[in-house]
Amino acid sequence: MLGLLLTFFSLHADWADQARRLTAGANARRQALARLRADPDLDRALAAALREPGAFESRRFLALDVISALRRREHLADLLALSAREESGFFYLTINGLVEPGELARTAALYRERLAAADTTPVARMILVDSLARMSVRLERREIERLLPTATPEVKSALLAYVRRFANETRYAGLTEALTDSRQLREQAR
Amino acid sequence: MRWLALATAAALLALWFTRPLANSPCADTYRAFYGDEREIGMTIVFGYKDARPARFVGDRYERALLIQELTKLGFARVEDDDDLLTIRMDRGRRLNLRIVNSAVGPDDRENRATPYQKVRSAEARRAFLDGLARAHAVFYNGHARVGGGPDFAPPRLTRNDHVDYAWFKRHRPGLAQLRSVLARPGGAKLVGLFACDAGTHFEDMLSRRPAIVADELIYFADSLRVTLETIRNLIAMKCQPDFSPAGTRVTRFFSSEKVN
Numbered sequence: 543m544l545g546l547l548l549t550f551f552s553l554h555a556d557w558a559d560q561a562r563r564l565t566a567g568a569n570a571r572r573q574a575l576a577r578l579r580a581d582p583d584l585d586r587a588l589a590a591a592l593r594e595p596g597a598f599e600s601r602r603f604l605a606l607d608v609i610s611a612l613r614r615r616e617h618l619a620d621l622l623a624l625s626a627r628e629e630s631g632f633f634y635l636t637i638n639g640l641v642e643p644g645e646l647a648r649t650a651a652l653y654r655e656r657l658a659a660a661d662t663t664p665v666a667r668m669i670l671v672d673s674l675a676r677m678s679v680r681l682e683r684r685e686i687e688r689l690l691p692t693a694t695p696e697v698k699s700a701l702l703a704y705v706r707r708f709a710n711e712t713r714y715a716g717l718t719e720a721l722t723d724s725r726q727l728r729e730q731a732r
Numbered sequence: 733m734r735w736l737a738l739a740t741a742a743a744l745l746a747l748w749f750t751r752p753l754a755n756s757p758c759a760d761t762y763r764a765f766y767g768d769e770r771e772i773g774m775t776i777v778f779g780y781k782d783a784r785p786a787r788f789v790g791d792r793y794e795r796a797l798l799i800q801e802l803t804k805l806g807f808a809r810v811e812d813d814d815d816l817l818t819i820r821m822d823r824g825r826r827l828n829l830r831i832v833n834s835a836v837g838p839d840d841r842e843n844r845a846t847p848y849q850k851v852r853s854a855e856a857r858r859a860f861l862d863g864l865a866r867a868h869a870v871f872y873n874g875h876a877r878v879g880g881g882p883d884f885a886p887p888r889l890t891r892n893d894h895v896d897y898a899w900f901k902r903h904r905p906g907l908a909q910l911r912s913v914l915a916r917p918g919g920a921k922l923v924g925l926f927a928c929d930a931g932t933h934f935e936d937m938l939s940r941r942p943a944i945v946a947d948e949l950i951y952f953a954d955s956l957r958v959t960l961e962t963i964r965n966l967i968a969m970k971c972q973p974d975f976s977p978a979g980t981r982v983t984r985f986f987s988s989e990k991v992n
Contacts, residue, residue: 600958695814696796726814
């Protein structure tokens with residue numbers, strides 16, 4: 543009886559409770575994924591959660607986890623639009639996992655626009671630089687230089703990793719010096 | 733005009749967070765915690781937050797996100813030391829908050845192949861142990877590794893790229909490092925462990941120090957919220973009923989509290 547009750551309640555648990563179990567071990571993850579897939583209301587709930595405000599609002603991040611885990615590409619357009627204003631930049635990590643090879647060029651162009659936009663937050667910039675590096679996109683030198691005056695140490699660190707990844711590109715010559723104005727950045731460049 | 737409004741808002745916000753609580757009913761706790769010192773040290777170390785068997789590692793982004801929120805509260809960066817943030821407190825005190833992370837990049841496979849990862853891991857480990865030995869408070873925000881943490885390096889993996897939890901459970905490498913520092917007198921007056929089931933996994937350590945721990949699985953965003961709330965509560969000298977952020981337990985910090 544108790545088992546039946548537990549099953550009943552776990553089947554009707556909030557999607558976010560299931561999302562939290564995605565990192566709780568292989569069996570828990572399998573069960574959570576099955577229950578999330580069976581939830582007829584899931585996409586509506588995810589779309590609402592993506593819009594929840596608050597820097598550390600866990601439901602917004604859990605929604606990203608679920609979209610990634612179930613590869614729900616139907617949320618891609620929403621993610622691309624909302625990511626322009628979302629401050630954590632974590633939306634881009636989910637977008638990276640959803641984009642198909644044929645969409646890479648368009649996505650990279652959008653990322654470059656967002657990287658240059660004045661209202662893009664430092665964390666989002668950092669994630670965009672890392673993402674463009676993983677896409678093997680070569681930024682113009684001036685795109686990097688424009689970021690320098692307002693770059694936080696974290697953005698500089700991401701740019702430094704980017705420049706070092708493509709160290710054989712002559713267009714980036716001398717940029718390392720401009721990026722290493724702290725003990726930690728000098729250590730990274732060593 | 734816009735910058736003036738923003739500057740005023742930031743100043744008011746900073747004042748609110750650092751306002752003195754002279755009549756605080758837990759004044760003894762904070763007298764013992766801060767003493768007469770003007771320079772207050774706190775350390776937050778993000779462990780190596782891999783998502784194995786996936787290759788993603790998140791601590792670099794999580795640290796940056798926390799710093800982004802702290803700067804909104806009035807914390808300022810320090811020239812030539814990217815890990816240090818400061819804020820003025822009441823009574824002429826200044827809080828020096830060191831925030832260090834463990835991973836050099838977001839990809840575990842690449843991190844393992846980068847010599848700089850070893851340097852970064854060593855720096856994070858050193859920051860945590862130094863914090864334990866010297867800071868007023870130190871916080872670990874990372875994986876518990878079923879009691880094998882704190883962990884600042886790419887974890888030992890099984891053949892199918894899962895974390896080798898059996899090995900961590902058997903050897904408990906993180907705890908061995910902690911024990912030697914915690915056995916010495918003095919050191920951090922509050923230890924925060926924001927890792928899954930930290931209360932259970934590190935219970936033997938908790939018997940020695942005032943601590944704030946997570947008692948169950950803790951999601952990364954909750955862990956960041958808890959870290960930020962704890963820093964704010966310590967600055968605002970919040971008392972026990974208002975102190976514990978949701979999902980955590982404070983032991984032996986408040987002077988009126990009975991030792992278990």
